[in-house]
Amino acid sequence: MDSSSLRERQKERRRARIYGVAIELFKQGGFQTTTATDIARASNVSRGTFFNYYPYKEAVLLDYGSEVMERLRDHAELRLAQGAPPLGVLYEIWDRLAEENARERDLFPPLAYEVMNPNPERARTAYQALPLSRVIELILRPLHQSGQMRTDLSLQRISNLIADTYLMVALRWSAYGTERPLQEEMRLALNLLLEGAVRREPARP
Structure with missing residues (x-):
């Protein structure tokens, strides 16, 4: 060597x-x-x-967040390769992320704040280190390609909206708490988002 x-x-x-x-x-x-x-x-x-x-203390948390995102992506790729339905995989990822955030409740707020840091370079670094929207995009791509999702919004934009919603709901829960466990809060938010993103079959008379 x-x-x-x-x-x-x-x-x-x-x-x-x-x-x-x-x-x-x-x-x-x-x-x-x-x-x-x-x-x-x-x-x-x-x-x-x-x-x-x-270069700053919060940068340590970006490494932690990157590890979490890598595990989620690996799980999503494995489950999709096994033939699991994309929406089922998305809920699995959602639940795993909520469990991680609930377990490490004190670490999440400063990590989330980095994504919204007023310093654009730090915010960009955090966004790149925490590619949740890309994991979501990976999961939803089969639905988008098969026409099961609305077409007036790009897959990237839908994925970004879902990821941003996770960030804000989890941040509020971590900082202030609610009567519901985080997993329930996150499923409620995801249900509402998917109602507007996924095409539903018209109800039969």
Whole structure:
């Protein structure tokens, strides 16, 4: 192994260690109260080294969000390949995401806020790291191609609207709570959205 490859592997291991330590600290002490200095100290690196890997604390959460999205995409691809109906797969993904958000309730608000960050570069980075709309688009594409979805809106726009709705409903639930579990709130929102997106057979007289 040459020296450049060795350095890259060392960097990857260091980043993985910082990430793992940071997520654990966020879960134990809360995202807001955990500082970059806390993470660096617990990871046995300098504060400057932390910022070499993560330019701001929220960037750690983007790695977490990316992992979640990757798992959802893998599940969707597998289920579609098995012949599962697209809408069934969408509800499976919806439920899995709601379960993850409910379990890590303190991590979701700062992660969601990054997508709406007033700094356009940070907002763009967050959007790219959390491609929920692309996972939804993957799932709904067979319905769109077969003419089972409305055609006056593009598949991309429908998928973006569904993803944006998830973001806002889950953010409100995480920050303020409701009487319903998040999974119920999300299914209610998805039902309403699909009523307007999927063509229904006319009722028989």
